[in-house]
Structures are given as C-alpha cells and as structure tokens.
Amino acid sequence: DTGVSQNPRHKITKRGQNVTFRCDPISEHNRLYWYRQTLGQGPEFLTYFQNEAQLEKSRLLSDRFSAERPKGSFSTLEIQRTEQGDSAMYLCASSPPASGTQYFGPGTRLLVL
Amino acid sequence: AQSVTQLGSHVSVSEGALVLLRCNYSSSVPPYLFWYVQYPNQGLQLLLKYTTGATLVKGINGFEAEFKKSETSFHLTKPSAHMSDAAEYFCAVRGLSGNQFYFGTGTSLTVIP
Numbered sequence: 001d002t003g004v005s006q007n008p009r010h011k012i013t014k015r016g017q018n019v020t021f022r023c024d025p026i027s028e029h030n031r032l033y034w035y036r037q038t039l040g041q042g043p044e045f046l047t048y049f050q051n052e053a054q055l056e057k058s059r060l061l062s063d064r065f066s067a068e069r070p071k072g073s074f075s076t077l078e079i080q081r082t083e084q085g086d087s088a089m090y091l092c093a094s095s096p097p098a099s100g101t102q103y104f105g106p107g108t109r110l111l112v113l
Numbered sequence: 114a115q116s117v118t119q120l121g122s123h124v125s126v127s128e129g130a131l132v133l134l135r136c137n138y139s140s141s142v143p144p145y146l147f148w149y150v151q152y153p154n155q156g157l158q159l160l161l162k163y164t165t166g167a168t169l170v171k172g173i174n175g176f177e178a179e180f181k182k183s184e185t186s187f188h189l190t191k192p193s194a195h196m197s198d199a200a201e202y203f204c205a206v207r208g209l210s211g212n213q214f215y216f217g218t219g220t221s222l223t224v225i226p
Contacts, residue, residue, distance in 0.1 A: 004156070031212075033214075040122075040218070040219070041218055041219070042203050042205070042216030042217050042218050042219050043157070043203070043214075043216045044216070045208075045213045045214060045215070048212045048213065050212075055212060056210060056212045056213060058213075091156055091157070093156075093157075100145050100147075100162065100164060100207055100211075101159055101162060102157075102159070102214065103159075104149075104156030104157040104158070105156050106154070106155055106156045107154075107155075107156055109154075
C-alpha cells in the first residue's frame with residue numbers, strides 16, 4: 001500500500017495561467033475526492049468521483065475548475081485562468097467501496113502570483 | 114445542513130497533561146463523525162471515526178472520542194500528551210448524500226515540554 005500520491009507537491013504560477021494537478025489513489029479505491037484548504041481553515045469539499053463518474057460538485061467549484069477521472073484510476077484537477085484567490089493546498093483523498101474512511105494524499109500547494 | 118464547530122483554534126497543554134479538543138456538530142440525520150490529524154506540509158490522517166454503535170470510540174495514538182447526542186458533541190481526548198501530538202486537528206461530519214464531508218476550522222495543539 002503506497003498511499004495516495006499527488007503531483008506536483010508545489011506549483012507556482014502566474015495569474016491567468018492554467019495548472020493541472022494529478023492524484024493517484026490507493027489501488028482498488030473506487031471513491032476519490034478533491035478538497036481545497038486555505039491557511040487556517042479546514043478542507044473544503046470540491047468534488048467526488050465514484051469510479052470514473054463525477055457524482056458531486058461543490059458550488060465552490062467555479063467553471064474555471066474541471067476534474068476528470070478517465071479510467072476510474074488516477075484523477076486530474078485543472079484550474080484555468082488562475083487567480084490569486086486560487087492559492088491554496090489542494091488535497092486528494094480516496095476510499096474503498098462502502099467505507100466512510102478517506103485516505104488523504106500529501107496535497108499540492110499552489111501559489112498564484 | 115451538516116456542519117461542525119471546533120471551539121478553540123489553539124490549545125496548549127503541558128507534556129503529560131490531558132488533551133481535550135472540542136467539536137460540536139449539527140446534523141439533521143444520525144451523523145458519521147471523524148477526527149483527523151494534520152502535521153505540517155502533510156495530508157490528513159484519520160485518528161478515529163464514529164458511525165453507529167458504541168459511543169466511546171478509540172483511535173490511534175491513544176486518542177479517543179465520545180459521541181454525545183444530547184450535547185451534539187464529539188470531543189477528542191487523550192489522557193497524557195506527548196510532544197509528538199503537536200499538530201493540527203480537524204473534526205468532520207459526513208454530509209447527507211454520504212459523498213461530501215464537512216470539516217471544522219481546526220485546532221492547533223501545542224505541547225509544552
């Protein structure tokens with residue numbers, strides 16, 4: 001069990017650029033979640049996948065954000081036309097079928113200049 | 114709506130003293146409740162969870178929490194603090210759909226030698 005991995009761990013970008021993050025869940029975990037965490041706050045739910053289907057999206061997820069999980073394995077989160085307010089830690093978590101327990105990755109820290 | 118409130122954004126205890134971190138929840142259905150720990154620049158790690166059954170839940174690293182429906186509380190305790198317990202602690206509740214999780218704003222625990 002190698003745990004949930006996320007790449008890159010850090011990303012610095014200029015306002016207006018697009019960025020893409022990758023999450024590799026624990027194998028055989030069919031559920032995958034994306035969260036955003038800003039300094040001094042708890043994680044905020046962004047979106048949820050069950051296998052390749054995106055079943056829930058938060059209202060926080062503006063149309064500049066898109067997430068995919070094409071084969072039900074790894075997932076990508078893309079932010080288009082980044083804004084300074086997008087600076088945050090982006091966390092990915094996965095969980096096995098019929099379990100409420102999420103296993104979190106180390107996160108990708110994004111800084112938008 | 115589901116939500117959690119963590120009372121006290123910062124808690125300091127002496128090494129060997131009791132740790133008490135407070136969490137109150139709001140839920141329109143029987144809640145699933147969680148405590149996570151986050152070390153600097155890392156993802157969240159599950160300490161313990163309550164779903165149904167026994168209201169006193171034991172977790173890893175000597176932590177435990179008690180679900181009290183009458184008080185809508187799920188406080189985290191540890192009899193004797195260690196230096197390694199210094200971290201950020203988050204309480205969370207599962208949303209109505211079962212696919213969203215709502216986190217508190219966190220409590221930063223400092224352990225004084």
